[in-house]
Amino acid sequence: MTMSKKLSPQYNPKDVEDRIYRMWEQSGFFNPDVCVRKKATTKNAGVFSMVLPPPNVTGTLHLGHAFETTLQDIMVRFHRMRGERTLWIPGTDHAAIATQAKVEDMLYKKEGKTRHDLGREEFLKRVERFAQESRDTIVHQIKKMGASLDWSREAYTLDEKLNLAVRTAFVRMYKAGLIYHGSRMINWDPRLKTVISDDEIEWKEERTEFYYLQYGPFVIGTARPETKFGDKYVVMHPNDRRYAKYAHGQKIELEWINGPITATIIKDRAIDMAFGTGVMTITPWHDTTDFDIAERHHLDKEQVIDYDGKLLPIAGEFAGIHIKKARTMIVEKLKMKGLLVRTDTDYTHRIATNSRGGGVIEPQLKEQWFVAVNKEFRMPHSKITSIKKGQHITLKGIMLHVVKSKQVEIMPKRFEKTYVHWVNNLHDWCISRQLWYGHRIPVWYRSTDTHGKRNGKTCVGIRPPQGKGWEQDPDTLDTWFSSGMWTFSTLGWPHATPDLKNYHPTSVIAPGYEILQLWVSRIILMSGYLLGDIPFRRVYFHGIVRDKDGRKFSKSSGNGIDPLEVIASCGTDALRMSMTVGIGPGSDVRFDMDKVKAYRNFTNKLWNIGRFILLHHVEREKAADKVNFSPKQKKDLRELATLVKKVTKHLDAFAFHHAAELLYHYTWHTFADKIIEETKPQLTGGDPGKRAQAAVFLLEIYATLLKLLHPFMPFVTEEIWSRLPGAGTRKKKNLLIVEQWPK
RNA sequence: GGGCGCUUAGCUCAGUGGUAGAGCGCUGCUUUUACACAGCAGAGGCCCAAGGUCCGAUCCCUUGAGCGCCCACCA
Numbered sequence: 120m121t122m123s124k125k126l127s128p129q130y131n132p133k134d135v136e137d138r139i140y141r142m143w144e145q146s147g148f149f150n151p152d153v154c155v156r157k158k159a160t161t162k163n164a165g166v167f168s169m170v171l172p173p174p175n176v177t178g179t180l181h182l183g184h185a186f187e188t189t190l191q192d193i194m195v196r197f198h199r200m201r202g203e204r205t206l207w208i209p210g211t212d213h214a215a216i217a218t219q220a221k222v223e224d225m226l227y228k229k230e231g232k233t234r235h236d237l238g239r240e241e242f243l244k245r246v247e248r249f250a251q252e253s254r255d256t257i258v259h260q261i262k263k264m265g266a267s268l269d270w271s272r273e274a275y276t277l278d279e280k281l282n283l284a285v286r287t288a289f290v291r292m293y294k295a296g297l298i299y300h301g302s303r304m305i306n307w308d309p310r311l312k313t314v315i316s317d318d319e320i321e322w323k324e325e326r327t328e329f330y331y332l333q334y335g336p337f338v339i340g341t342a343r344p345e346t347k348f349g350d351k352y353v354v355m356h357p358n359d360r361r362y363a364k365y366a367h368g369q370k371i372e373l374e375w376i377n378g379p380i381t382a383t384i385i386k387d388r389a390i391d392m393a394f395g396t397g398v399m400t401i402t403p404w405h406d407t408t409d410f411d412i413a414e415r416h417h418l419d420k421e422q423v424i425d426y427d428g429k430l431l432p433i434a435g436e437f438a439g440i441h442i443k444k445a446r447t448m449i450v451e452k453l454k455m456k457g458l459l460v461r462t463d464t465d466y467t468h469r470i471a472t473n474s475r476g477g478g479v480i481e482p483q484l485k486e487q488w489f490v491a492v493n494k495e496f497r498m499p500h501s502k503i504t505s506i507k508k509g510q511h512i513t514l515k516g517i518m519l520h521v522v523k524s525k526q527v528e529i530m531p532k533r534f535e536k537t538y539v540h541w542v543n544n545l546h547d548w549c550i551s552r553q554l555w556y557g558h559r560i561p562v563w564y565r566s567t568d569t570h571g572k573r574n575g576k577t578c579v580g581i582r583p584p585q586g587k588g589w590e591q592d593p594d595t596l597d598t599w600f601s602s603g604m605w606t607f608s609t610l611g612w613p614h615a616t617p618d619l620k621n622y623h624p625t626s627v628i629a630p631g632y633e634i635l636q637l638w639v640s641r642i643i644l645m646s647g648y649l650l651g652d653i654p655f656r657r658v659y660f661h662g663i664v665r666d667k668d669g670r671k672f673s674k675s676s677g678n679g680i681d682p683l684e685v686i687a688s689c690g691t692d693a694l695r696m697s698m699t700v701g702i703g704p705g706s707d708v709r710f711d712m713d714k715v716k717a718y719r720n721f722t723n724k725l726w727n728i729g730r731f732i733l734l735h736h737v738e739r740e741k742a743a744d745k746v747n748f749s750p751k752q753k754k755d756l757r758e759l760a761t762l763v764k765k766v767t768k769h770l771d772a773f774a775f776h777h778a779a780e781l782l783y784h785y786t787w788h789t790f791a792d793k794i795i796e797e798t799k800p801q802l803t804g805g806d807p808g809k810r811a812q813a814a815v816f817l818l819e820i821y822a823t824l825l826k827l828l829h830p831f832m833p834f835v836t837e838e839i840w841s842r843l844p845g846a847g848t849r850k851k852k853n854l855l856i857v858e859q860w861p862k
Numbered sequence: 863g864g865g866c867g868c869u870u871a872g873c874u875c876a877g878u879g880g881u882a883g884a885g886c887g888c889u890g891c892u893u894u895u896a897c898a899c900a901g902c903a904g905a906g907g908c909c910c911a912a913g914g915u916c917c918g919a920u921c922c923c924u925u926g927a928g929c930g931c932c933c934a935c936c937a
Contacts, residue, residue: 126896128896128897129897129899130897130899304935329937339937340937341937342937343937354937389935389936390936390937391936391937393936394936394937395936395937398937399936399937400937401937402937406935406937407935408935408936408937409935409937410935411935468936468937482935533866533867534866536865536866537865537866537932537933540864540865540866540932540933541932541933544933544934632932633931633932635932636932636933663931667874669930689899697885700875700876700884700885701874701875701876701884701885702875702876703875703876703877705867706867706868706875707930707931708875709874709875711873711874711885711886713873713874713885713886713887714874714875714885714886716886716899717885717886717899718885719899720897720899720900721899722899723897723899723900724896724897724899724900726896726897727896727897727899727900728896728897729896730896730897731896731897732896733896734895734896776876777876777877780876780884780885783884783885784884791896791897792901792902795896796901803895
């Protein structure tokens with residue numbers, strides 16, 4: 120009776136959660152090595168391993184992270200309780216461009232300075248400081264979610280350990296010819312002064328004017344007259360009868376923006392005869408399509424816009440003017456010269472912006488480092504089924520093969536199509552960035568001429584070369600290059616560590632579907648080449664958490680909710696349940712505080728069932744260890760056994776929403792509403808033996824429920840568990856986190 | 863222009879080839895000694911539309927409508 124007095128009629132998560140989490144941490148059970156040592160599992164037990172998709176150190180976590188963390192922790196706790204050697208690795212991502220942009224922004228707002236005012240070294244110190252603060256906040260938030268991560272293995276994508284992995288990867292891929300330095304069309308952000316990859320682009324619709332210009336005998340259409348200075352090729356379809364009298368290669372004299380020029384006729388099938396006038400001029404330096412046409416016909420390519428977004432001398436009187444300003448001026452001049460035929464005003468087109476900073480992307484022809492995805496190479500080693508060592512293959516080939524052959528299973532299945540489609544259309548991956556925060560490219564040059572042209576020696580190596588005069592490439596690597604190695608760099612690669620041997624390939628990875636291209640596919644690529652292996656057996660994609668009205672959470676709409684606020688008002692267990700029940704795999708979630716409250720009520724219900732049972736605990740003391748159950752009780756226990764089977768089956772199938780709902784329903788509407796109510800007369804009756812028998816019976820079911828509910832609601836279940844007397848046949852009492860999963 | 867997803871109770875969403883489910887909300891009763899963050903009772907649905915397959919469809923197939931997302935170099 121004494122214990123029950125301590126229990127208040129309302130469960131108060133604030134009194135419980137931090138204490139319980141500390142207890143788990145001190146127990147060491149988040150670490151599988153400790154689990155083996157303390158006999159919570161064995162050396163030869165099966166393995167369940169997973170990496171936490173590392174959050175960016177750009178600030179704080181949002182409800183999407185809470186959702187993601189919940190799903191993963193459910194898996195991890197389930198597998199740990201099943202006695203598997205369970206490892207879940209935490210960490211954070213330096214998120215090069217996002218973090219740098221954020222710090223630059225703050226620096227400018229607070230001090231009016233740019234990164235160049237501070238210099239590379241000082242600026243990086245600032246970024247490091249910011250990253251460290253973010254990392255602390257994030258770790259705190261993750262712990263508040265109850266995540267049972269092995270903090271002794273925490274990693275950061277910029278750790279020296281991971282930096283070695285990155286350099287090693289770069290060097291190996293370079294030597295295999297899979298990383299090359301070359302001049303290609305890239306996406307240039309004039310604001311952040313860096314290149315970004317195709318996948319970092321965010322397209323925005325924009326209404327602009329569409330101009331029809333007189334170009335000699337032709338009329339051409341354009342939305343961007345400010346790029347047209349260098350246009351000296353006019354292209355049309357070879358089958359276009361309207362222009363049959365013009366021959367490929369024919370020269371035409373015409374009056375253009377800044378005076379007379381000689382244009383050359385080009386016939387190319389890329390032209391859409393039905394669009395506009397069926398004729399266009401090309402700007403090969405600043406447009407992918409135009410570049411391809413120019414390549415096919417060996418045409419000149421001239422830069423028109425510089426890397427600050429200003430026009431170059433080729434623009435004559437407009438040189439030095441920013442393209443934003445230049446457009447109206449140029450249109451004005453065209454009008455004066457009578458070259459403007461007409462203007463459409465309701466033209467919408469899509470402009471590319473940098474999703475990490477918002478700058479408008481200007482395509483440029485520029486030298487960068489790339490990963491060649493379509494280049495054939497000999498597989499250096501392979502654990503992948505039906506790809507042999509020495510076999511000729513491409514990176515794209517590996518990426519497709521492991522998924523199509525189900526060595527990597529994508530769930531829900533519909534995302535497999537997205538993956539395959541994306542990989543099929545994959546272009547070479549631009550991995551260099553003109554940023555300061557990130558992994559420095561492990562390439563050194565000697566003797567550069569005054570124009571910055573490398574006419575001397577190049578050294579690509581894991582360590583700096585010996586001798587004088589070597590200068591390291593100033594650029595850094597795409598943040599996804601290092602996070603693409605996350606599943607194995609965190610386990611110690613390139614060293615052959617025990618962790619790598621024990622826990623790789625990982626069992627599952629559970630990111631949001633929006634990160635399929637950016638991250639998941641990159642890990643498969645990197646792991647496929649560098650380890651000749653799959654990085655994980657399963658990808659379980661979850662959806663996006665939206666607000667009550669279905670909008671995405673974002674800073675601009677000011678609808679962000681801090682998970683910690685929700686936890687403060689309803690507790691972590693309630694938040695976790697609300698992000699589990701009723702959410703189909705891969706579907707988006709609308710966050711609703713009312714739903715959290717509903718599960719806070721459930722948490723309280725579970726708590727009060729415990730209170731009630733403990734109230735009658737004294738009766739149980741007098742009972743024999745083993746009691747005989749009545750036929751009705753046996754029937755109830757059989758029903759419980761069925762529940763155990765169903766819940767286990769659903770968890771194995773990643774159907775967390777089903778498992779949670781079953782448990783919710785059984786606990787409340789079968790156990791509390793029916794079984795307990797039916798047992799009450801016996802429990803409060805005059806026969807002490809029967810009273811004790813009833814208490815044992817209820818405790819039997821309740822103990823099983825606490826175990827089943829633990830992955831979903833770890834705090835309240837562990838707390839109640841710690842107060843329960845030994846139930847049924849249990850001899851020694853463990854922490855619930857390592858209790859054996861019911862069979 | 864391709865591809866994908868969604869359309870089920872007032873709201874948010876699960877779900878199944880055989881008379882429809884949850885949470886919240888709503889109505890009525892109950893301050894019963896675990897819980898009012900509760901209990902009991904209840905109202906509420908041509909499961910988007912039209913065809914087809916089937917003994918039988920909300921679930922499978924076809925077409926269409928509305929909404930949403932992803933991908934794509936239309937100047």
